[in-house]
Amino acid sequence: MCGIAGLIHRGKSSNVGNELQAMLQALKHRGPDSTGYALYADNDGQNFIMRFKVGENVGEGSSSINEDESVYDKRKDLVDDMLKNLGAKVLKEEKLTPYSYRYEMKYDEDLMDFSKKIESIESVEILSIGKSLELIKDLGDAQAVLDRYDLGKVTGTHAIGHARMATESGVDIKSAHPFWGYPFSDVSVVHNGQLTNYWNNRRMLENKGMRFMSECDSELIAVYLAEKMRNGATLEEGMKDSLSGLDGVFTYFVATKDSLGMAKDTMAAKPLVLYESDDLVAMGSEEIAIRSILPHEIDTYDPFDGEVKVWQI
Amino acid sequence: MANIKTNENKTKAQSMGLHSEVLTGKTQQKFFNPDEAENFYYWGTYDVDFNKRIDLDVNDLDCKEANKKIDELMSQGYGTIVIKNPQGKHSLGVGVLNKLNLIFEGSLGYFGVGSIDGPTVRINGRVGWSCAENMMAGKVVIEKNAGSCFGAAVRGGDLICKGSVGARTGIDQKGGTIIVGGDAGAFTGFMMQRGRIIILGNVGINLGDSMYDGTIYVGGKIGSFGSDAIESPMTKSDIDWIKRKLKVAEIGEDFDISKMTKVVAGKKLWNYDALEPTEKKGAI
Numbered sequence: 106m107c108g109i110a111g112l113i114h115r116g117k118s119s120n121v122g123n124e125l126q127a128m129l130q131a132l133k134h135r136g137p138d139s140t141g142y143a144l145y146a147d148n149d150g151q152n153f154i155m156r157f158k159v160g161e162n163v164g165e166g167s168s169s170i171n172e173d174e175s176v177y178d179k180r181k182d183l184v185d186d187m188l189k190n191l192g193a194k195v196l197k198e199e200k201l202t203p204y205s206y207r208y209e210m211k212y213d214e215d216l217m218d219f220s221k222k223i224e225s226i227e228s229v230e231i232l233s234i235g236k237s238l239e240l241i242k243d244l245g246d247a248q249a250v251l252d253r254y255d256l257g258k259v260t261g262t263h264a265i266g267h268a269r270m271a272t273e274s275g276v277d278i279k280s281a282h283p284f285w286g287y288p289f290s291d292v293s294v295v296h297n298g299q300l301t302n303y304w305n306n307r308r309m310l311e312n313k314g315m316r317f318m319s320e321c322d323s324e325l326i327a328v329y330l331a332e333k334m335r336n337g338a339t340l341e342e343g344m345k346d347s348l349s350g351l352d353g354v355f356t357y358f359v360a361t362k363d364s365l366g367m368a369k370d371t372m373a374a375k376p377l378v379l380y381e382s383d384d385l386v387a388m389g390s391e392e393i394a395i396r397s398i399l400p401h402e403i404d405t406y407d408p409f410d411g412e413v414k415v416w417q418i
Numbered sequence: 419m420a421n422i423k424t425n426e427n428k429t430k431a432q433s434m435g436l437h438s439e440v441l442t443g444k445t446q447q448k449f450f451n452p453d454e455a456e457n458f459y460y461w462g463t464y465d466v467d468f469n470k471r472i473d474l475d476v477n478d479l480d481c482k483e484a485n486k487k488i489d490e491l492m493s494q495g496y497g498t499i500v501i502k503n504p505q506g507k508h509s510l511g512v513g514v515l516n517k518l519n520l521i522f523e524g525s526l527g528y529f530g531v532g533s534i535d536g537p538t539v540r541i542n543g544r545v546g547w548s549c550a551e552n553m554m555a556g557k558v559v560i561e562k563n564a565g566s567c568f569g570a571a572v573r574g575g576d577l578i579c580k581g582s583v584g585a586r587t588g589i590d591q592k593g594g595t596i597i598v599g600g601d602a603g604a605f606t607g608f609m610m611q612r613g614r615i616i617i618l619g620n621v622g623i624n625l626g627d628s629m630y631d632g633t634i635y636v637g638g639k640i641g642s643f644g645s646d647a648i649e650s651p652m653t654k655s656d657i658d659w660i661k662r663k664l665k666v667a668e669i670g671e672d673f674d675i676s677k678m679t680k681v682v683a684g685k686k687l688w689n690y691d692a693l694e695p696t697e698k699k700g701a702i
Binding site: 371372373374376378391392393395396400402404405406407409410411 | 505506507508524525527528543544546547562563564565566581582583584585586601603604605622623
């Protein structure tokens with residue numbers, strides 16, 4: 106069934122890493138397979154942060170094929186060569202796990218072409234590119250992923266996250282949420298539900314040059330919105346359009362560098378509880394997610410069917 | 419009386435301990451004999467004293483522990499139990515089958531006070547999905563908003579939300595009354611079979627979709643009617659009844675009931691068409 110959570114601080118920064126962890130941990134019973142964070146961190150905003158993986162987590166519960174770790178280093182070298190050829194200047198590189206990296210880099214050209222070339226290397230997937238977006242996803246619960254990637258110290262303005270119960274695709278990082286809104290920097294999506302016109306939309310979008318990395322139906326939302334925005338629509342317009350363009354049941358969150366949005370399908374089949382105040386918006390699949398960061402008595406509500414909301418930082 | 423005879427040819431399941439009697443005829447007479455006083459009591463119900471009051475802080479308890487504690491307190495005769503710090507936890511206060519004053523000082527998560535039969539519940543907060551699902555009797559008052567599937571399959575009693583509710587309110591309702599002071603989402607009264615729903619605010623799309631029977635009263639705007647839901651004229655008895663119910667619910671004191679829209683089942687769906695005329699009469 107999956108659990109989603111999101112929060113946005115308006116006018117200030119906060120420890121969004123720990124806050125989102127608490128919210129997702131409260132939703133663990135909705136999805137124990139993998140956890141993902143899209144944190145909009147207080148970076149300097151000058152350089153791109155690229156997070157990518159060169160292999161899968163093949164630990165307990167994974168549906169991925171076991172690989173020798175030596176292939177990870179070879180793929181990483183190929184990525185470095187490709188970056189050099191593309192003219193990207195890597196300022197800082199961090200190896201987070203044997204299979205995932207975080208690069209800080211300078212790059213001024215087209216991100217779509219850039220991503221296509223990087224991802225042409227076998228088993229390499231860009232998890233995110235952005236000037237403030239830090240997208241982390243891995244197997245395990247919220248606490249395990251937070252510890253593994255040392256997210257407890259991340260401060261920022263807003264964040265969305267996902268606790269996944271794998272249903273129609275594998276237990277692996279490529280199918281985990283959030284999904285990056287390729288090829289837009291700083292766009293991420295999490296989804297709870299099921300899309301029934303996935304293949305029709307996927308074929309149509311692939312013909313238009315968009316890229317799908319997994320077989321997870323939720324990836325469609327990120328690609329769908331990215332395609333709308335590529336054609337000039339605003340985020341809110343794209344989200345409103347998705348209510349009729351996407352078939353099935355869904356509640357999803359989408360975040361950009363300076364905004365956070367939610368959309369609920371016209372049958373209101375998936376849950377969402379929302380808390381709104383002047384300086385904070387917090388939302389999640391269940392109220393206990395919000396209670397984990399706001400233990401005092403608060404007023405919350407369920408958005409209605411077909412509702413789309415967008416908040417700015 | 420039911421006819422009970424022993425099956426001589428035991429199946430594998432029976433040889434492993436399951437009963438071997440074959441029941442025929444009307445079994446009600448055998449198992450619920452009105453001459454046997456104990457048949458009038460549920461298992462797990464208690465005689466409680468409403469003047470005996472206690473506070474219960476559930477902040478550090480999970481739902482199972484909290485519900486067990488409520489049961490223990492009822493067995494000790496406490497008739498007024500105040501739950502502190504419910505913190506949006508799921509499944510609190512379920513399965514209370516006797517008279518009780520149950521007060522929640524805070525919000526509940528999913529399935530709050532489900533399958534109850536008799537208590538008077540006041541929730542000074544919000545409730546999540548499926549509040550009071552399958553309620554048989556009693557009164558539940560929610561001071562703030564409620565999630566989707568509010569009062570799913572309720573069979574009796576009064577279920578009152580002073581705020582707004584989500585989608586599918588009163589889905590599969592089989593009796594009782596649901597009263598909402600604010601707005602309601604899509605598919606309100608979806609497949610309802612009996613009972614009444616009063617919404618003072620607006621409702622979303624597909625109101626009363628595929629309803630079999632029952633009545634929905636709406637004070638505000640209607641997004642759209644669902645399949646087979648039709649408008650029916652308000653009568654004086656409707657107005658009198660709603661007036662009385664709103665008084666009990668302590669909401670809508672100045673509300674103009676005469677301008678409400680009454681929605682009932684058109685009874686044109688296949689399940690009615692497929693029946694013989696005599697069966698149709700019984701079903702309706």
